[in-house]
Amino acid sequence: MTAPLLEVRGLQVAFGPKTVVEGVDFALAPGERLALVGESGSGKSVTALALLGLLHGARTQGQALFDTARGRRDLLALPERELRGLRGDDIAMIFQEPMTALNPLMTVGEQIAEVLRLKRALTPAQSARTAIELLAKTGIPEPARRAGAYPHQLSGGQRQRAMIAMALACQPRLLLADEPTTALDVSLRGQILALLGELQRETGMAVLLITHDLNLVRRFADRVAVMQHGRLVEQGATAALFAAPRHAYTRQLLASRPERDVDERPAPPGATPVLAAQGLRVVYPTPLPGIRGWFKKGEFVALQGADFSLPPGRTLGVIGESGSGKSTLAQAALGLLARRQVGGDIRVAGHPWRYKAGADRPLRRAAQVVFQDPFSSLSPRMTVQEIVGEGLHVHQSALPEAERLARVRQALADVSLTESAFPGLLARYPHEFSGGQRQRIALARALIVGPELLVLDEPTSALDVTIQKQVLALLQTLQRERGLAYLLITHDVAVVQAMAHEVMVLKDGAVVEAGAAAQVLGAPRHPYTQKLLAAA
Template sequence: MNLLVDAKDLRVSFGNKEVVHGVDLAIAPGEKLALVGESGSGKTVTALSLVRLVQGARVTGSARLAPARPGGAPVELLQASERELLAIRGRDIAMIFQEPMTALNPLYTVGDQIAEVLQIKQALTPRQAWQGAIDALAATGIPEPARRAGAFPHQLSGGQRQRAMIAMALACRPRLLLADEPTTALDVTLRQQILELLADLQRETGMAVLLITHDLNLVRRFADRVAVMESGYLVEQGKVDEVFRNPQHAYTRKLIESRPPREVQPPRAGEPPVMRAEGLRVIYPVPIAGFKGWFRKGEFVAVQGAQFALPPGGTVGIVGESGSGKSTLALAALGLIPHRGDLQVVGKRWGPDAAGNRAIRRLVQVVFQDPFSSLSPRMTVEEIVGEGLLVHEPGLPLRGRRERVLQTLDEVGLTEAQFPGLLDRYPHEFSGGQRQRLAIARALIVKPEVLVLDEPTSALDVTIQKQVLRLLQRLQGERGLSYLLITHDVDVIRAMAHEVLVMKDGAILESGSVDEVLERPRNAYTQALVAAAT
């Protein structure tokens, strides 16, 4: 069998610590191979090592790249000179990174960045390279590619930025594309679009794709073969259908069975809702072009007349794409932005200018999407978790505050026995799932009645996501908490929610019980969301 890349006994070390242990990985021309594993499993380091892009690493073994032309000699990538690698990177092997906003240069337009690749790799003139950049963007399906080429990264949506990254990677028509979590930051429908785009481009160009991911739904829909990594070891590989139907390794079975289970109690009946919204509207002022903008502002309606009732001990899930208005609705529910219409918490008017805000604010707390950015790196665990007590229970003595912190940490599964010196540790000393437990403890310590969960598991691996959702389910049962759950993950809605609101362009298109909306969706947009998640 002819192979495009043949890696044998690949080992990667940092200092004296080996992180990738004797991996054998083969990729055939035109093949779609998925490299699957949790964060820290070594999959990204393995892929980057093929083109020696892991800084400070010692890479041993063999990785042979087939010649570009018949009769040529294969290239040993691990022994190639830097000059040889510079020619290979981008031309023969290209890469799409996980987060386009950090991978793209914010100081240059996307057209300039793609044109630069074409000028360097294909020696085109500036005019030819610019036209090539427009053509590359057009190939990815971006509307108005000539105009988008002149846009800076921040002026594009998440899906458009990812398409620009793909255009840059494919501009030189590489033989192998390394796609590192190319859809993790995207909504389910955008995820489906990017997958279909990659599959179409792969068929047209005949390139091979190495997809690095922890999303098994992506693997099912996209890949021909799958290789599973755990702790730097390649534990299983084979055809996708065979591995998913009959996994041989325990870790593979764990990944496949990681879909979050539904273990929720029904809401308490006969009690008034803890949060109620009627005709809720959020409007932002926007500038008006021309001289009329000197005298007045226009309006952008981010949320259009939302209505919901959050029962005690229940969960209302709000699902939709980026830009649908769901996070704006969450900010209004947290009392952080002005709104019109009626919003009440425990029967009292709620908003930035409402009377008695501090007492109500204790009842409504939030858990954010990314625990690493939402926890201060300069504060200890004790300071982070206990901060709310300084505001809402200022008379509590230091000893009592410390006891409450330890008790709340124990509730979320973090103890001194597991982590000696727990209270004096900093967020960077914990894993992603443990940091999210700290964020939940910070919200719980003031004894709220409502938690606003803003994408609480989207930054986590599937197995860690399952653990955090089980924790939230248990806490809801024990404390009688109500959740306002913001997400684009239909599986999370299915596991957690009692009622569902589907949002698009600021409007609620469909609402009802979780079974009614997800099993028998009436709206075409809801049907597309559900289909993209299966």
């Protein structure tokens, strides 16, 4: 048998008195793909970061034997100087969120070139050329132009490709990929997966994939290791583990698919749509080349010809790839664009946006939003009481303090967060909660003002499968009880199948297919819709 490239024995990681990873054992052969799966907080990312010595203030025990050019070395016992030499050269890492992992003050080309200069001693000109070649290898369009872009100027898929290019710059023998596709739409997930597979075959590197996406694991990994509460509870070949899981926790993960539990009755005839659009068109100004750009701006059409009507108690699911116009549609629905950018007609509860703070305040109360990442959408400097009660200060400022506090407690109870279960709940800060609990806080913040419409922008993509199922069940219950209308923007077809009554498919800013969810998802007519569903 081939000697393992990496062999982890009895890995233990502790922060202060709390042990978060205990007794972890696994091996990874050259060219092998091992997936490490489990819920948030199970210890997946901590395990990977411990291998590279990137856990500040942690105590580690055990061994992580790695086959280096100087023989088998224990990564956990190496001095920082020697470990720094392995990072990037022999072991590279793709971090979960490229927007926070990339330097916002440097172009992506400069960041890749920096690795090449430091690790491979290339000249500035050589590193710049090689950076463009690496971006081209990842399939990023117009690599020379994208090399000169800053991270915020790229789409999520392009940023992730830039991260992959940086990680592979020195042709590592082991790649640690921490949730590399979490924030990407289904077709981009497939592309990134195929790209990693192709690059792996070319270089022969091993991949440790950390993810909660079980579909991705099924398609990519040779073996699977399941973590719960810092321990490995089951390991095995992917096909065998999916076919016959032995541990109860593994069976729970595999069974945690969203379930459809919505009111299927037709909308009441004559009811005023909560959200309606006719001929909706959105443009963004763009610079023109040459002297013309001194006097006028060009236009980029991000959305055109969108027509839809969303009654109370119904969900409109919007799907499409990155850059298709989904986020632009959400911004238009929430009145967050300038009047000059929006053409056609869009109305909330029968009223158009006036694009004036005072005139639009009633519509701001009627239309609320729940964002994709609850950690970044909640202020880290505000307590739960301040976060949830903020909307009352804006929309019902005359409320007595005692009544405002009672409403905050009720809003939190409505999303299953109570002080009996979470002592000191109101005085806690967002970082003291799990991802699913933070998303419930974000939902309570939106619900407290009594909205008629919730814009759900990828509300579960950052959550693991079991928490995702719980949040979707909560949303379905709230919709049945309150008659809420949802504009659901997501790249997860399983979420659309569970939640949506109607589906609209966007491509390059245009609606290519729309209709009842059963028809669009069950018998899609447009080739693009068929492609999205096949990728899922």
